[in-house]
Amino acid sequence: MAPSQSSATEVVDIHTHMYPPPYITLLRSRTTVPYIRDIPDLGPRLIILPDEVATGRPIGPAYWDVGEKLKFMDTHDINTSVVSLANPWLDFISDPEEGTRLAREVNDWFEKTCAESGGRLYFFGVLPMRAGVDAICEEVKRLKALKYSRGVVMGTTGMGDGPDDKKFEEVWAAIEETEAMVFLHPHYGLPNDVFGPRSGEYGHVLPLALGFPLETTIAVTRMILSGVFGRFPELKMLLAHSGGTLPFLAGRIQSCIEHDGSFRKGEGKSLNVWDILKKNIYLDAVVYSAIGLKAATEAVTSDRVMFGTDHPFFPPLGEETKWVSVQTNYNAIEEGFKDEDSIKVLGKNAVEVLSLKH
Amino acid sequence: MAPSQSSATEVVDIHTHMYPPPYITLLRSRTTVPYIRDIPDLGPRLIILPDEVATGRPIGPAYWDVGEKLKFMDTHDINTSVVSLANPWLDFISDPEEGTRLAREVNDWFEKTCAESGGRLYFFGVLPMRAGVDAICEEVKRLKALKYSRGVVMGTTGMGDGPDDKKFEEVWAAIEETEAMVFLHPHYGLPNDVFGPRSGEYGHVLPLALGFPLETTIAVTRMILSGVFGRFPELKMLLAHSGGTLPFLAGRIQSCIEHDGSFRKGEGKSLNVWDILKKNIYLDAVVYSAIGLKAATEAVTSDRVMFGTDHPFFPPLGEETKWVSVQTNYNAIEEGFKDEDSIKVLGKNAVEVLSLKH
Numbered sequence: 001m002a003p004s005q006s007s008a009t010e011v012v013d014i015h016t017h018m019y020p021p022p023y024i025t026l027l028r029s030r031t032t033v034p035y036i037r038d039i040p041d042l043g044p045r046l047i048i049l050p051d052e053v054a055t056g057r058p059i060g061p062a063y064w065d066v067g068e069k070l071k072f073m074d075t076h077d078i079n080t081s082v083v084s085l086a087n088p089w090l091d092f093i094s095d096p097e098e099g100t101r102l103a104r105e106v107n108d109w110f111e112k113t114c115a116e117s118g119g120r121l122y123f124f125g126v127l128p129m130r131a132g133v134d135a136i137c138e139e140v141k142r143l144k145a146l147k148y149s150r151g152v153v154m155g156t157t158g159m160g161d162g163p164d165d166k167k168f169e170e171v172w173a174a175i176e177e178t179e180a181m182v183f184l185h186p187h188y189g190l191p192n193d194v195f196g197p198r199s200g201e202y203g204h205v206l207p208l209a210l211g212f213p214l215e216t217t218i219a220v221t222r223m224i225l226s227g228v229f230g231r232f233p234e235l236k237m238l239l240a241h242s243g244g245t246l247p248f249l250a251g252r253i254q255s256c257i258e259h260d261g262s263f264r265k266g267e268g269k270s271l272n273v274w275d276i277l278k279k280n281i282y283l284d285a286v287v288y289s290a291i292g293l294k295a296a297t298e299a300v301t302s303d304r305v306m307f308g309t310d311h312p313f314f315p316p317l318g319e320e321t322k323w324v325s326v327q328t329n330y331n332a333i334e335e336g337f338k339d340e341d342s343i344k345v346l347g348k349n350a351v352e353v354l355s356l357k358h
Numbered sequence: 359m360a361p362s363q364s365s366a367t368e369v370v371d372i373h374t375h376m377y378p379p380p381y382i383t384l385l386r387s388r389t390t391v392p393y394i395r396d397i398p399d400l401g402p403r404l405i406i407l408p409d410e411v412a413t414g415r416p417i418g419p420a421y422w423d424v425g426e427k428l429k430f431m432d433t434h435d436i437n438t439s440v441v442s443l444a445n446p447w448l449d450f451i452s453d454p455e456e457g458t459r460l461a462r463e464v465n466d467w468f469e470k471t472c473a474e475s476g477g478r479l480y481f482f483g484v485l486p487m488r489a490g491v492d493a494i495c496e497e498v499k500r501l502k503a504l505k506y507s508r509g510v511v512m513g514t515t516g517m518g519d520g521p522d523d524k525k526f527e528e529v530w531a532a533i534e535e536t537e538a539m540v541f542l543h544p545h546y547g548l549p550n551d552v553f554g555p556r557s558g559e560y561g562h563v564l565p566l567a568l569g570f571p572l573e574t575t576i577a578v579t580r581m582i583l584s585g586v587f588g589r590f591p592e593l594k595m596l597l598a599h600s601g602g603t604l605p606f607l608a609g610r611i612q613s614c615i616e617h618d619g620s621f622r623k624g625e626g627k628s629l630n631v632w633d634i635l636k637k638n639i640y641l642d643a644v645v646y647s648a649i650g651l652k653a654a655t656e657a658v659t660s661d662r663v664m665f666g667t668d669h670p671f672f673p674p675l676g677e678e679t680k681w682v683s684v685q686t687n688y689n690a691i692e693e694g695f696k697d698e699d700s701i702k703v704l705g706k707n708a709v710e711v712l713s714l715k716h
Contacts, residue, residue: 162554194548195576196520202583203620209611210579213603214572218553221568225560241610245571248606251647252599253567255686259672262561289609295653314617328613 010347012356013078014183015240015284015308017086019063020109022102034088048088051192052204062312066113070120072311076326079347080356083110084124084153086313087187091129091155099128100135107143114148122356124153124183130160133167137174144178150354151181151238156188156219163219164226176232181282181354185240186215216244220281221253225263229276237280238306242287247299250277274299282353284308285345288328290336293345302341306350307333368705370714371436372541373598373642373666375444377421378467380460392446406446409550410562420670424471428478430669434684437705438714441468442482442511444671445545449487449513457486458493465501472506480714482511482541488518491525495532502536508712509539509596514546514577521577522584534590539640539712543598544573574602578639579611583621587634595638596664600645605657608635632657640711642666643703646686648694651703660699664708665691 019027027036027046034048036059045056046063062068063086073081085106093099103126110123125143127136136159143149152175158168163184175182189211192199199206216239229235239246246253254273257263263271283296286308297305307329314325333342350356377385385394385404392406394417403414404421420426421444431439443464451457461484468481483501485494494517501507510533516526521542533540547569550557557564574597587593597604604611612631615621621629641654644666655663665687672683691700708714 162556164554164556190552190572191549194552194572196522196580198520198522198580198584201620202580203614203618205583205611205614205618205621206576206579209607209614210572210575210603213607213610214548214552214568217568218564221564222554222556222560225563226556242606245568245603245606248600248603248645248650248653249567249571251645251650251686251690252571253563255646255672255683256561256563256567258682259675260561260563261675262559263563287606287609288613291653291656292606292609294656295606295649298649298652314613317617317619325613325617328609332609 009343010080010351011078011307012347012350013073013081013309013311014238014306014350014354015286016069016081016083016311017313018066018069018083019086020106020113021064022105022109023085024064026102034092048187049189049207051207062315066117066121069311070117073120075321076309076323078309080120080122080350082122082124082150082350082354082356084183084185085126087155087185089126089129089153089155089187091157091187093128094130096128096131096135099131100139103128103131103139104142107139107146107149111146111148119357122148122150122354124151124181125149127152127154127171129154129158133159133170136171140171140174140178140180144180150356151183151236153183153185156184156186156215162222164222164228169228169231172228172232172235176234179234179236181236181238183238183240184216184219186212186244189215213241213244216240217246217249220244220246224253224271224273224276225257227271229280230271233279235280236282238282238284240284240286242283242285242292242296242305243281243299246277246281247283247292247295250274250299282306285329285333286310288325288332290332293332293336297336297341297345302337302344303349304353305345306353307346367701368438368709369436369665370705370708371431371439371667371669372596372664372708372712373644374427374439374441374669375671376424376427376441377444378464378471379422380463380467381443382422384460392450406545407547407565409565420673424475424479427669428475431478433679434667434681436667438478438480438708440480440482440508440708440712440714442541442543443484445513445543447484447487447511447513447545449515449545451486452488454486454489454493457489458497461486461489461497462500465497465504465507469504469506477715480506480508480712482509482539483507485510485512485529487512487516491517491528494529498529498532498536498538502538508714509541509594511541511543514542514544514573520580522580522586527586527589530586530590530593534592537592537594539594539596541596541598542574542577544570544602547573571599571602574598575604575607578602578604582611582629582631582634583615585629587638588629591637593638594640596640596642598642598644600641600643600650600654600663601639601657604635604639605641605650605653608632608657640664643687643691644668646683646690648690651690651694655694655699655703660695660702661707662711663703664711665704
């Protein structure tokens with residue numbers, strides 16, 4: 001708990017993941033990335049990126065057991081969590097029927113689990129992103145009818161050709177129609193060679209700390225540049241990791257648009273990144289510094305930034321019960337804000353923006 | 359001029375480029391990137407990136423004529439400029455003798471030009487980066503003896519294998535020894551395919567607004583992770599474009615280091631990004647927003663952020679005499695700071711940090 005946080009302060013975690021049992025069964029059945037396998041002396045390991053096939057990362061009940069999720073929440077003074085399937089979602093399921101079936105299974109599991117949680121859990125649903133526009137839109141609509149669904153989680157590739165793919169606009173239309181929040185989250189990062197010949201010596205720091213945030217920034221900037229927010233003005237996008245780098249680079253993006261002949265005429269002319277930030281964009285508070293958090297808040301206003309943990313990722317390397325990664329984000333809120341804004345970012349915004357009942 | 363800026367406020371531009379005549383002659387003689395060629399109906403065009411060979415960008419006297427530089431300075435109320443060769447510097451000169459000769463010619467031209475400027479111009483020198491360690495170190499030492507030299511400008515590749523290349527450490531040692539400021543500037547960006555299949559429809563926005571800043575961030579993060587700042591604790595790095603994305607991502611980088619088993623032991627253990635920011639890093643104020651600028655200033659303190667323009671890049675698309683790109687950065691200082699910090703960022707910091715005499 002952040003030092004000034006009173007016990008009455010509502011804390012909502014809007015960036016917290018699970019792999020429900022049907023998804024775990026799927027990962028255990030696979031032999032290509034993503035998959036889970038038991039490695040001698042290391043135990044069960046999760047491999048979700050091609051460059052981690054040697055050892056992957058440890059995976060345990062924190063990924064699939066709702067009891068573990070609630071225990072983590074209790075340990076970290078979190079009242080309510082809006083859980084979402086972790087990357088890479090269903091992006092790798094090319095068979096439309098399998099994708100559609102899995103999306104339903106996963107979403108139904110989340111719905112049931114949330115219903116049994118005594119009001120502590122809500123969820124962002126997953127879409128069968130390789131099953132075609134109709135199947136995706138149908139799941140968008142089905143989710144709208146589920147009591148504990150509060151939006152959809154997705155990666156940065158849309159149906160495979162990007163979030164600025166014209167063919168994807170039917171999906172944006174369906175999402176706008178249902179008023180679902182879109183939780184946009186990275187997975188693919190950047191090609192390894194951009195990190196240089198010695199990136200292997202630096203663990204996962206470069207892809208996780210720099211590749212992930214840039215992936216998110218590129219995706220949302222492509223949406224801005226292609227005019228998606230002009231055509232779907234009510235879209236609501238919650239960007240992971242405080243927008244990647246968007247709050248810091250928004251000025252440079254806007255300046256580059258204003259200085260680029262390609263955007264002098266037509267639709268692009270009225271593009272204003274700052275307007276889109278304050279109209280369509282919401283940010284989590286998973287940025288690990290007061291400096292980043294203040295930039296995020298100034299970019300989208302303090303009504304639109306919401307606490308998150310990224311659980312079960314970034315566990316402590318030692319035996320600590322309280323996670324350093326969580327505490328760092330609590331500290332950033334404590335350092336960066338006055339009381340009122342702190343209360344908003346910790347939970348009040350999420351309750352209002354996502355209509356969480358209490 | 360920013361509205362509250364009094365006429366007595368000293369303004370120093372530390373991010374401003376030129377291509378001196380010997381460099382222009384070189385570019386005109388070449389037929390592969392980088393080069394200058396006359397395109398019918400368009401006039402002389404500069405092509406410095408492989409993806410702009412079709413039309414390049416207009417190039418005129420603002421790139422090589424010191425009279426134009428001074429006129430630009432007068433128009434924008436800039437008292438003093440610390441000019442530097444623009445990218446791609448001498449990175450493409452593989453012949454050691456040619457590189458060594460050109461570095462001297464360019465630096466001597468800058469020295470003479472600054473000497474004749476009546477105290478209005480200083481410069482960051484260029485190094486023959488493909489001419490071998492000895493030639494590079496010799497030019498570092500020779501620059502130290504030039505009266506108007508205030509450091510060196512360089513790209514992100516070092517001698518070709520990155521700024522974290524062990525073989526480059528002799529150069530870091532020479533630079534630390536001479537107390538030269540290193541102005542680290544992007545050029546190579548990111549591979550085009552990371553910007554998706556429609557990036558061609560978005561002009562140069564994605565590579566310039568996102569690729570450039572990430573290139574700088576990757577380079578300096580590699581230096582941090584490889585321990586360069588531990589081995590050369592007095593290194594002073596001035597990062598272009600307010601550090602790319604470093605002020606915003608510093609927290610995430612630090613958190614990823616703390617959560618990565620690779621950095622639990624040995625040298626990396628004591629790595630602290632925030633300490634390095636406040637000890638070794640200086641930032642320009644070329645970030646086009648008060649939000650970005652405040653993050654930059656909080657990351658490195660208000661004594662270490664310095665105004666810049668990026669002239670002659672980002673000229674207005676219309677006939678405006680005052681450049682929007684410059685005014686946007688003036689406005690960011692005006693919005694973001696109280697008077698005292700504003701005076702520091704506009705010029706006082708540069709005068710003190712770079713020992714500019716007045």
